[in-house]
Amino acid sequence: MTTQALPAGRIPMAVKLGYTAFMAILVPVYWHHYGPTNFLYFCDVALFLTLAGVWLETPLLISLPAVGILASQALWLLDFVFELAGGQLTGMTAYMFDEARPLYLRGLSLFHGWLPILLVYLVMRSGYDRRALWLWTAIAWVLVWISFLFLPAPSANHGIAPVNVNYVWGFSDVAPQSWMPPLAWVATEMIALLVVLYLPVHLLLRRYAPAAPAR
Template sequence: MLTDPLLPLWLKLAYSAFMLVLVPVYWRAYGWTNFLYFCDVALILTWVGLWTEHPLPISIAAVGILVAQAFWLLDFSAHLLGRRLTGMTDYMFDSRQSRFLRGLSLFHGWLPLLLLALVLRMGYDPRALPLWIAIATVLLLVSYRWLPGPPPRDDRRPVNINYVHGLSDEAPQTWMHPHLWLAVTLIGFPVVLYLPAHVLLLGLAGP
């Protein structure tokens, strides 16, 4: 017996159209390593979740980026009001950057809102927390071991992916030994970013 879909077809098609533009454009502009950013992984997980209508990939994406992208939204909103908070979204207001690429990057603002709406609609799968921690750990270790750190390259390849070399893309952090900083990200990100999102989503949507 057929059942009504949880999610509207127009949403699936609109999201797919966006992804079919973003993926080749980003690949050409930044290279494949750009898709190792947490936010880009969340984009792909959301795409899977929309079509499968399974709460697990949506929950994994939400627990992984909700808190971090809330900071992005806050910093972007402050920029619009003529204020500068952290510099996280400075690139969105850099006239030297392509307007088209900056327009695509607006997904950092609407994706967490979409994920929150999807979790409220579909429910939250608590398995998302350990699964995202495992995914993030692998991404951090790969980014640290094999991908370039700051300063930026001339070819626009991403550097300092997922902040494994510090909070700035201009120069590596000097507060502590690089290995210690990596340990801070491996332990600190789950505590500061993922666990609060997990508690929030459980409270809002339940399992």
């Protein structure tokens, strides 16, 4: 049975203002330390879509980051717990324990932990727009190609500057993967993003979240 979304205007002003204040801090700080290319990460694109979504209360704008990052941010959280316990799962959160990065900068990155919770809340308030799966996939694939063709590859001496954005060269920021040719890796990543990360979340949201109002 398909349920309908709650009426418009259901996102509290406190949520809108609190999230906007966070973005007003994060954007200039990230720009200063990381530069503009950092905002091409999937999770950072999701931040801006969420900002637009909370103010416009448009189900599609909220559904896009929800279907796009819920799975990957769950993995981020799991990896972070492993790192806190002294172990390592994927290494994707190792930067959170890098003392070369100021503590406040690492603290801002904790949004990876609470943003998925906020997105689930927002989707339940506004409804899930099923178009989000294919539109987000298209956005992600464009970002993959931009990252691969124009942004820096892994480097042992990159400091905190963004390299290997969106993991288009493998899982390491120090050296490219050597399992397969680079283009094969990019093609594999594009398929894996859809099949492993986006499609399962889409099916869950379609099953358990209210449906967005009919267009």
